[in-house]
């Protein structure tokens with residue numbers, strides 16, 4: 477068995493990708509996938525960044541939808557194409573995010589925490605003002621606050637995203653060390669029938685970093701009664717589609733999962749892992 481669906485992909489409709497949708501689709505077919513979901517970024521009130529234009533992650537949803545629906549029709553005999561979105565959470569935009577989620581009949585919504593108190597961990601100076609431990613604790617705290625403010629999602633994106641961007645060589649992060657902060661997030665997801673995005677993006681460029689969530693956190697989700705997982709490469713270009721999928725499949729099996737999910741019209745559909 478192998479995973480048939482990549483449920484976290486970006487194209488030129490996202491502010492940090494220039495990839496044509498059609499190239500992403502062709503790549504997915506070459507890799508043997510039978511279903512994909514485009515999950516373009518909507519990350520409102522994003523801070524000003526040195527290498528991106530102002531408000532880089534607004535999303536022209538009608539234009540995204542138009543192109544997706546036309547490609548869905550073109551490829552309908554070859555691959556299933558779902559209409560998704562990755563919504564970046566911040567407390568001050570929770571209401572706008574709820575409106576955006578309702579504005580279209582999305583198949584699938586990922587809620588993601590990319591920022592901590594309006595700052596982006598991708599940039600090295602983010603880490604200067606405080607200890608890695610304090611910053612990570614804060615990241616998990618705001619994630620929990622935000623999923624309560626924005627409950628209209630299907631899976632939480634890359635749970636421990638911030639661990640991707642710690643200063644090089646830093647070994648502060650482990651599930652065990654942040655258990656007190658991570659468990660309430662997982663418990664909330666389980667209690668509300670939400671899932672986790674098992675995100676293989678880092679496997680495309682790092683030999684040492686674990687996928688997100690790390691295997692121990694995924695195992696904990698299962699222990700707590702978590703059922704819904706989706707697999708996503710978080711590819712922003714065609715070469716990364718379905719990257720690391722054999723590895724994340726094995727990690728999910730080792731965590732005790734026997735099923736993974738795809739979505740249609742926000743309804744979860746189980747597949748044998």
Ligand SMILES: [Zn+2]
Nearest residue numbers: 562588633634
């Ligand atoms: Zn993301």
Ligand SMILES: [Zn+2]
Nearest residue numbers: 484486562710
């Ligand atoms: Zn993404």
